[in-house]
Amino acid sequence: MLLIACPYCGIERPEIEFRYGGEAHIARPADPSALTDGEWANFLYFRSNPKGVVAERWRHAFGCGRFFNCLRDTVSDKILAVYKAGEARPDLAADEAGRGA
Amino acid sequence: MRFSLANVALQALSHNSGWPEQWRNAEPKAAYDAVIIGAGGHGLATAYYLAKEHGLSNVAVLEKGWLGGGNTGRNTTIIRSNYLWEESAALYEHALKLWEGLSQELNYNVMYSPRGVMMLAHNTHDVQVGKRHVHANRLAGVDNEWLSPEEAKAFCPLLNVARDIRYPVVGAALQRRGGTARHDAVAWGYARAASARGVDIIQNCEATAIRRDASGAVSGVETTRGAIAAKKIGVVAAGHTSVVMAMAGVRMPLESYPLQALVSEPVKPMMPCVVMSNTIHAYMSQSDKGELVIGAGTDAYISYSQTGGLHIANHTLEAICELFPTVRRMRMLRNWGGIVDVTPDRSPIIGSTPVPGLYVNCGWGTGGFKATPGSGHVFAHTIARGEPHPLAAPFTLDRFRSGRLIDEAAAAAVAH
């Protein structure tokens, strides 16, 4: 079971308090009628499904109830960062470099 | 050497020291007519039917680990064909018919055992869905019948049909021709038969890149054991399909999730059939070794970790203990996970891709073991002819663009 730190509540809680929301940063098309069928398929169904770092949504369903995003390594399942909805995806490489300096 | 009564007797005389290795441990050649990436049951079956039915034996099957070590060797081996839609029922029924003669066909005992698969209903919705399946299946010529709780109990005496439990059994759908087979034997049997027809099975050989020529068509594959040229490549990599397809720049409508199973200590025969409950994510059967084989659900999140959360297995065991109170004090021996590739409509993808020469067979998710012979058979046709086998034709990658989904999600949200 994952332990997830909700960025709103600021505490680590067990995974069963949360709902998974799938891949993050998939923006709803700004002009839906302008999309081709292929573009719709890509929005609805195609996912990056990476073996490595994934950006994903979680909802603290049995806590504050809010959506937030998370970076996780899909091989180790280790959570690398959590951040609030609307915030940009943290740049892990830059953070790492900063820490080294 | 064929397995036969005469050979078994003959080998017994020499203390079974004369049996040859079951398949050649091939070294990669510089070029093949076709390369299959992934030596699970589906990839090996594909190679076997390419050689047997399409005269294509200059074929290699590449496996990054050991043969059958993916989901083929990790699954709970439930076989059935009672899917809802005509397209699915036809495909899985094709596989079921091949299972019926598979041990003879391969001269290898795959231990196919049509002991019956019973799917439980626990509420009104389950009853409606279950009966709809029974009617749809019967119209499609696939056996499936509806049982009362008492009939279900008669078919599986272990089952608790008390009315006052959290999820009482209110009915069940039974496919008598459904059952189980020995997963390893399926991989080994296909490997042996394909190898005998000239197919090279290359283990510990991971595909790391897919090469394309100036026109964009595939020209070969790079591996941890060198480059291999091929004009046709079939990707049959289950949970790793997105990763392999990305090597050719193709995005897939797939998500990879851990799915778990566990087995108990072995006991004498106590369970005559397979029982499944989609609603409470639990299913159980007994292997010929005597272990109770229990399947759990997937984790909520995508992962390549080949393990799963303990709370998922725990949830299943709670359901198992309520449905089969007799097993409450049994010890579980092993628990493991496999990575399953799930499509949005829970149906597989079998066919060509936007890249010429690149074919894919994936998306079998939580329930593709049962399809192994049929999947290999129709995929071999698709690769050899360059056009889909009629039974594979609806299962294109393009259906996610055209909207012609084959929605088995309601039918098989998790179960098998």
Ligand SMILES: Cc1cc2nc3c(=O)[nH]c(=O)nc-3n(C[C@H](O)[C@H](O)[C@H](O)COP(=O)(O)OP(=O)(O)OC[C@H]3O[C@@H](n4cnc5c(N)ncnc54)[C@H](O)[C@@H]3O)c2cc1C
């Ligand atoms: C716990 C569990 C229970 C299940 N229960 C059932 C069940 O009861 N009934 C049922 O019908 N189905 C069940 N399934 C699903 C079933 O196991 C799969 O759908 C089926 O086995 C897939 O077969 P495959 O040959 O496509 O995949 P696999 O057997 O996974 O083979 C794919 C192979 O590709 C290899 N590979 C990946 N990437 C590369 C690369 N880059 N280079 C070389 N090789 C590569 C892998 O190592 C692997 O061996 C279950 C699955 C799990 C995990």
Ligand SMILES: [Zn+2]
């Ligand atoms: Zn919170």
